Amino acid sequence: xxxxxxxxxxxxxxxxxxxxxxxxxxxxxxxxxxxxxxxxxxxxxxxxxxxxxxxxxxxxxxxxxxxxxxxxxxxxxxxxxxxxxxxxxxxxxxxxxxxxxxxxxxxxxxxxxxxxxxxxxxxxxxxxxxxxxxxxxxxxxxxxxxxxxxxxxxxxxxxxxxxxxxxxxxxxxxxxxxxxxxxxxxxxxxxxxxxxxxxxxxxxxxxxxxxxxxxxxxxxxxxxxxxxxxxxxxxxxxxxxxxxxxxxxxxxxxxxxxxxxxxxxxxxxxxxxxxxxxxxxxxxxxxxxxxxxxxxxxxxxxxxxxxxxxxxxxxxxxxxxxxxxxxxxxxxxxxxxxxxxxxxxxxxxxxxxxxxxxxxxxxxxxxxxxxxxxxxxxxxxxxxx
Amino acid sequence: xxxxxxxxxxxxxxxxxxxxxxxxxxxxxxxxxxxxxxxxxxxxxxxxxxxxxxxxxxxxxxxxxxxxxxxxxxxxxxxxxxxxxxxxxxxxxxxxxxxxxxxxxxxxxxxxxxxxxxxxxxxxxxxxxxxxxxxxxxxxxxxxxxxxxxxxxxxxxxxxxxxxxxxxxxxxxxxxxxxxxxxxxxxxxxxxxxxxxxxxxxxxxxxxxxxxxxxxxxxxxxxxxxxxxxxxxxxxxxxxxxxxxxxxxxxxxxxxxxxxxxxxxxxxxxxxx
Numbered sequence: 001x002x003x004x005x006x007x008x009x010x011x012x013x014x015x016x017x018x019x020x021x022x023x024x025x026x027x028x029x030x031x032x033x034x035x036x037x038x039x040x041x042x043x044x045x046x047x048x049x050x051x052x053x054x055x056x057x058x059x060x061x062x063x064x065x066x067x068x069x070x071x072x073x074x075x076x077x078x079x080x081x082x083x084x085x086x087x088x089x090x091x092x093x094x095x096x097x098x099x100x101x102x103x104x105x106x107x108x109x110x111x112x113x114x115x116x117x118x119x120x121x122x123x124x125x126x127x128x129x130x131x132x133x134x135x136x137x138x139x140x141x142x143x144x145x146x147x148x149x150x151x152x153x154x155x156x157x158x159x160x161x162x163x164x165x166x167x168x169x170x171x172x173x174x175x176x177x178x179x180x181x182x183x184x185x186x187x188x189x190x191x192x193x194x195x196x197x198x199x200x201x202x203x204x205x206x207x208x209x210x211x212x213x214x215x216x217x218x219x220x221x222x223x224x225x226x227x228x229x230x231x232x233x234x235x236x237x238x239x240x241x242x243x244x245x246x247x248x249x250x251x252x253x254x255x256x257x258x259x260x261x262x263x264x265x266x267x268x269x270x271x272x273x274x275x276x277x278x279x280x281x282x283x284x285x286x287x288x289x290x291x292x293x294x295x296x297x298x299x300x301x302x303x304x305x306x307x308x309x310x311x312x313x314x315x316x317x318x319x320x321x322x323x324x325x326x327x328x329x330x331x332x333x334x335x336x337x338x339x340x341x342x343x344x345x346x347x348x349x350x351x352x353x354x355x356x357x358x359x360x361x362x363x364x365x366x367x368x369x370x371x372x373x374x375x376x377x378x379x380x381x382x383x384x385x
Numbered sequence: 386x387x388x389x390x391x392x393x394x395x396x397x398x399x400x401x402x403x404x405x406x407x408x409x410x411x412x413x414x415x416x417x418x419x420x421x422x423x424x425x426x427x428x429x430x431x432x433x434x435x436x437x438x439x440x441x442x443x444x445x446x447x448x449x450x451x452x453x454x455x456x457x458x459x460x461x462x463x464x465x466x467x468x469x470x471x472x473x474x475x476x477x478x479x480x481x482x483x484x485x486x487x488x489x490x491x492x493x494x495x496x497x498x499x500x501x502x503x504x505x506x507x508x509x510x511x512x513x514x515x516x517x518x519x520x521x522x523x524x525x526x527x528x529x530x531x532x533x534x535x536x537x538x539x540x541x542x543x544x545x546x547x548x549x550x551x552x553x554x555x556x557x558x559x560x561x562x563x564x565x566x567x568x569x570x571x572x573x574x575x576x577x578x579x580x581x582x583x584x585x586x587x588x589x590x591x592x593x594x595x596x597x598x599x600x601x602x603x604x605x606x607x608x609x610x611x612x613x614x615x616x617x618x619x620x621x622x623x624x625x626x627x628x629x630x631x632x633x634x635x636x637x638x639x640x641x642x643x644x645x646x647x648x649x650x651x652x653x654x655x656x657x658x
Contacts, residue, residue, distance in 0.1 A: 091552050092524070119485070128549075160613060162622055205486060262481035262521045269524075270477035270517040306524060308517045330551060 051109025064180040066101030069379040082321035087304040089328040104129040106253035113199035118263035122201030131187035239294040252296035269306035284319040321353035343369035394502040395527030405532040468507040
């Protein structure tokens with residue numbers, strides 16, 4: 001039976017296949033027909049925007065979430081026009097990292113950013129984005145990390161399966177991919193990348209004067225202002241497709257931090273039956289309407305562990321498209337449990353949307369754990385539980 | 386660590402309860418850090434009906450916001466005797482927003498002076514409120530001190546959340562002298578743990594079987610020294626395992642034998658032409 005020998009001693013046809021594969025950096029299979037990504041002269045039905053790719057299942061346009069491992073779990077990436085809701089962990093250590101990776105991915109791909117927060121100034125958030133690992137030195141980073149991961153176990157010699165001894169323990173994936181980049185959590189993004197990017201910030205204490213009287217309205221004033229701001233940006237920068245003859249289209253990445261916390265003026269974290277307990281759900285509904293009619297994707301982090309009324313959490317989950325929960329082991333009894341000693345927490349994929357589809361792209365594995373290594377945030381299948 | 390609580394800035398939340406009161410600790414911390422003390426009393430006359438004090442508009446919240454606009458560049462500690470009192474009179478969200486605005490002023494709008502660090506020290510009686518407001522305030526707090534103790538000895542469990550770092554916690558035993566100075570102590574005498582299980586030997590599931598699963602020492606040695614079929618000597622193993630230069634992935638070695646036909650048009654060799 002024939003097999004591909006990559007040491008170059010095969011027939012000429014196999015060698016050329018390998019050469020074209022390394023040139024296009026995709027796979028070694030050649031697809032017949034029009035190429036789905038990158039070419040500008042493709043048919044009018046395929047949109048070619050930097051940093052996006054169509055889903056292999058249903059052609060939905062996807063953007064990367066900034067963590068390639070998370071992209072794989074969500075079925076390729078985050079669909080444009082949808083909301084990714086991250087339920088924060090108890091001490092809010094790991095969810096800001098996912099938030100920042102999403103924004104950093106936008107900067108690296110040249111997307112427009114909209115950062116909204118009630119806690120920190122968006123300019124400060126942008127200063128703290130992680131640095132991208134670019135192609136030439138990322139391979140060295142990986143080898144170093146894999147080596148560090150392997151050294152304690154490399155002295156376990158396998159007797160029968162000895163050929164697999166040197167294989168890396170986990171799937172790292174293609175290093176130089178244009179969709180989805182790896183980020184170094186210990187370094188800051190270079191200043192020139194931030195300055196070259198187009199971003200808008202919404203900092204709630206600046207937009208709302210403190211003496212504003214709260215009028216009895218269905219949405220808290222902070223949410224109303226944020227929705228108006230998002231709508232203005234979408235309209236002014238033509239993300240809703242209102243002027244299609246203009247220059248190259250782009251994607252708007254919206255990031256909203258700590259939505260639902262008392263700093264936004266919402267009291268669902270403080271009381272079970274507050275006066276405006278429907279405010280957040282209405283906000284999410286209107287936001288989803290804005291996103292569906294524009295080329296944008298949104299990430300929201302929410303401290304759901306503080307929400308007192310559990311029914312609201314269920315409503316929020318239904319109103320968002322993709323929902324991921326982070327549970328860190330700090331402070332819980334699992335921290336000292338020897339089964340979990342390699343990991344920092346668990347990731348729960350609570351919901352994956354069904355977009356133009358009857359079934360959703362669920363991955364088969366449900367027990368996922370994450371750990372923040374020295375530089376990288378990795379998600380692995382937790383084989384123990 | 387108890388005496389350096391206020392050096393981090395931000396909101397420091399003191400949670401006390403009926404058994405272990407925190408007002409004396411609050412006064413001790415104020416005494417430790419204060420050089421210049423300004424006292425506002427809003428309890429006696431919250432709406433300033435008797436017009437004795439200078440009119441601070443907006444009540445206690447207005448006073449907090451007025452501190453926000455100060456021009457004094459030194460570090461400042463604001464001690465709130467009871468956040469519980471404020472929580473009962475104001476909506477929780479307003480209080481959270483005001484505390485956040487006061488404790489995070491790296492750049493106050495309209496000021497040209499660099500403002501020093503602000504610490505807000507608030508006393509919260511956690512038994513007066515439900516889990517909602519307490520949870521909301523503790524998520525805002527930079528440091529959280531929960532008072533407890535055993536047998537007449539008070540302890541403070543300090544949970545310090547630095548941004549982007551793991552929270553650290555520590556328990557410190559202390560007592561307060563009558564003149565409100567703080568005395569840090571070691572813990573009470575260590576007694577036997579109240580929850581020490583009697584030693585249960587681990588159950589070995591292979592003991593009561595009808596067949597023998599154990600290996601004796603000789604049998605184990607014989608097993609280890611057994612040469613498996615298709616097992617190369619270790620030199621050949623190392624030679625095969627050593628990664629070739631330029632290739633990091635695994636590869637399959639194949640030598641086509643006489644019956645193979647590398648015909649790309651017909652790889653299965655089943656076309657009859």
